[in-house]
Amino acid sequence: GAGVSQTPSNKVTEKGKYVELRCDPISGHTALYWYRQSLGQGPEFLIYFQGTGAADDSGLPNDRFFAVRPEGSVSTLKIQRTERGDSAVYLCASRKTGVSTDTQYFGPGTRLTVL
């Protein structure tokens, strides 16, 4: 079946602008995660959704970052007043419910560049 998809694959924006990044999880996966990966680093956790609610947003760096998942499927990561330091690859992952150690499957990521 289809894997996790993310759009856009690349996003270039100017400092101070607002951006939205979209994630389509694997069908039937109710758990969804956002991670951020900077060059030469491993992914870093941002936020976790179980269904429609954000169960853990402890990884969001500041209040410019916000994410939603209104219908328990597609999620959108929103970044306000972008800064150059926000440039990174934003990864989405999903997994089945039931056992938290179930595998997380990652999408291809969105490469965000803030000029």
Added chain:
Amino acid sequence: EDQVTQSPEALRLQEGESSSLNCSYTVSGLRGLFWYRQDPGKGPEFLFTLYSAGEEKEKERLKATLTKKESFLHITAPKPEDSATYLCAVQVFYGGSQGNLIFGKGTKLSVKP
């Protein structure tokens, strides 16, 4: 603080030259250890999950092992197509968190023909 350290940062091998990648971890309580492969410009691709010390898993030329302090990814007779960055991640017991992964920085493997 929970930490994951991978070594070496980069590894160059000749085709057929076996070697191992290391992932050492310091965590409050391990739920699972994950290995992923990441190709340039792509998302991490799942390889293995290990849950307890002594556990081993194999897939083609790759074998992952786990002790109480570290995990090894053994690569036997590698081929150029094994070239990628290999990421190790741990999942820990937290009161509120539900399974987010803590990653190391990865080992970039290059296999020359």
